Amino acid sequence: MSSVRADADPRPPGSAKTTGPILTVSDLSVAYVMDRGAVAAVDRVSFELYPGEFLGIVGESGCGKSTLLFAIAQLLNPPATVTGGSVVFKGINMVGMTDKQLMAIRWRDLSVVMQSAMNALNPVLSIGAQFKDAMRAHGVTSAEEIAARSAEVLRMVGIDPVHLNSYPHQLSGGMRQRSMIAMALLFTPDLVIMDEPTSALDVVAQRSLMVHIKKLQEELGFAVIFVTHDMSLVSHFSERLMVMYAGQVAEYGATRQVFDTPRHPYSAGLMEAFPSIRGKRVPLTGIPGRPPDLSRPQVGCWFAPRCPKVMPVCSEVNPDLYSVQDVQVRCLLYGGPAGGTARADAAAPAEEMSTGD
């Protein structure tokens, strides 16, 4: 069990702490239940999200980041099931809600932008018709109102409203992703959940979309949970950053802190895995080994087999989340029976692991 609660972490100044969190995820666990046993894909993840906040979640494929998103949005399909914990959105626990109850919330208060717009949009309907569907489902029936609002949201994301008559295949990848985001904003929700919305785009379109999302977020005040495998992408946009590994939170804290002084050896390794476009050309090694197989549970830290700082205790004790300054880290260097060898000099943690340039 985590010994640290999220209310222990101070937030960056300016975040609306007084209003309380809009989303509270507590000890959320998800398992894929199959004949040969259950695989824990998300393991006791807790965090709070305040109105207007931008949370980045990064990790490799199979680390549970998309499963976590789907669990928050209550979009899981069997064999995936929530096995514990709660998702409290605007004061109501969404876990266990019926489809009908969820329908009232979806699009209106909470919307999801999927990874592949080509698959998420209906290929045989025009963009405008799909917007109309969503609005009608939520009780907007006036054709004028629908047309006006559809044009308005498209303009917001920088697309000419003539494209309401376009079909998805007639749009570029960037425009498709933008129209997905426009659709998510139809009802000005309080929370927009995004699952790698930029991964199919090239860097120029990607940056443009990120800047646009950030701008809209500041204007409209919605909170964002943004999942990506590309850590450097969120570095400039998210206030808080969660690094996931093997279904667990490996490190969670203010984005700048995690970037400048990565505490968990895995976060430090991830930073080292990107060749840089500037600075010296240095040989990199990446992280040796491969992501763990979650269907074979093991004792000790999941990252131990790949960890450059592994200690004997790592294969004996399951690390909890330990609080180091304002950051939570799941690593025995910072707590547990080893006493947190790195804690003593927590002021300058993981110096030799930082990006070092």
Added chain:
Amino acid sequence: MTDPAPEPLLRTEKLSRHFKIGNALSRHTLHAVDDVTLAIRPREIVALAGESGSGKSTIARLLAKTYKPTSGEIYFGERPLSSIRSRKDLLRYRGEVPMVFQDPFASINPVYHASHGILRALTLHRPELSRAERYEEALRALTAVGLSPAADIMERYPHELSGGQRQRIGFAQALSLRPKLILADEPVSMLDVSIRIGLLNVMASLRDQQGVSILYITHDIASARYVADRLIVMYAGHIVETGPVEDVLTSPRHPYTQLLISAVPDPRAELNVSAETDKGEPPRVIDPQPGCRFRWRCPLAIDECAQVTPELRQLLPGHQAACHVAVASEPIRAFG
């Protein structure tokens, strides 16, 4: 190429590939690749970078002889590829210039052992080998790409291998043919970030230890910088800039290259949002008119850009750009 460098292994001359689109009532031509002249020398990694739709994959397919050029020619050594007619010659060429694909989950047959593709490629492309020699060759290739113990890996099924291991199998398959040049189309973009570097290191070792050249097609400029010797930047079917990778990245002369470099997310740099005007919309390559294809997005475009298609000009030693505005002495600043 005007450098006094060794004879190119493979070069193209005014290579173009157009596709007909539309129906009987509306005929259009999509210019995927236009007038591309490039050279790949022995023992070098050339990165071909550009956004989706820039024509970089079309070039790979032209070089692999899966597409026929609309015009222009490809020379492998002295020999024009259009003279390759017989199946025997074609198999030999494809053995010398094999391809590695983007998706390691789709490019290996899931119902056979990992060794199947390698052994089968050897039977096809190097028929002179005996069964035992093929096995030895597969072992050698697997070891060279860092898969060990190789004999054990050969017995595994693809689902038992990670994405990184599968992509190494792809490179091993290419390497077992004793190639001169490997065409690698986005070989790492499907892999997790923590293992991408490992694959890039494999590519570098293939060049350094095995003497193979690699055409590394990518949209990730940072990885191109990490592994490549030279960089070719494409936009809308044209080469817009080419040169030694470090020269191009430190002093990009073409506005598009500058845009591309400025858009790479760099957690260590401050974000410059004020320069944000470009949405990254794809270029217009259907029935293009003469003129620079980047001019709609270029803040420095002049009248000439709308009338004359810029040619590649040598601006610095070995460093060329196709831009009317670019000059050698002082880099122009369009983005970043």
